[in-house]
Amino acid sequence: MTYRDIVEKRRAINFFDPDRPVREEDVKEMIEIAARAPSSFNLQPWNLMIVRDPDAKTRLRKHAWDQPKVTEAPVVLIVLADRSGWHTGHPTVEKNWKEMLASGKMMPDKREWFTNATRSLYTWSPNAETAFAVKNTAFFAMGLMYAATSLGLETHPLDGFDHEGVRKEFKVPEQYWVPLLLAVGYLRPGVEVLPPKWRKSYDEIVVSFG
């Protein structure tokens, strides 16, 4: 499949086959492909919870506007955006720093510059830290959907859920924002995917001011 084929094939699928499981290897591969996503300073502030257990999916559905696909899809990913993913001492930040030093991309005396740069970018407004986490995680989430398509899987992203309800139910620590849930599985046999939905045109997308 070319990139264009993948983009055109991906749809938000409403009806999953509850009887066709998704192989663990496929979920792993999907995550590893998506992990190639770009991120600010390569900080990769994303994590996932993989929900397969029927009881856990029922609990999740209760907080997700009772959307049937949450229990019908064999796998639902709780996508997590880590707002603390730029903090000094965070394991990924420290690993990233070591990797940058090892690759020669950074010199040890640049650490203060790095810390100040990330602090100024991700604290300049009350929303900046959440924006940092969510924008990077959104690229990762898009990658998950296209990776799934490339592996013959179907997906459905959802933000129709009670954020704090999901956080409490699944004991998600405060540092995370939950941008979306992602249902993963196969199309239910006999269900036809609706024709592609409209999209904004080039002229509607491109703007200028003043």
Ligand SMILES: Cc1cc2nc3c(=O)[nH]c(=O)nc-3n(C[C@H](O)[C@H](O)[C@H](O)COP(=O)(O)O)c2cc1C
């Ligand atoms: C972040 C995000 C959240 C969404 N949340 C829901 C949802 O809670 N329930 C739903 O039925 N569709 C949801 N959708 C699916 C969109 O309605 C769908 O992607 C859009 O209509 C375009 O259709 P397509 O994905 O088939 O091209 C969501 C999509 C995204 C990207």
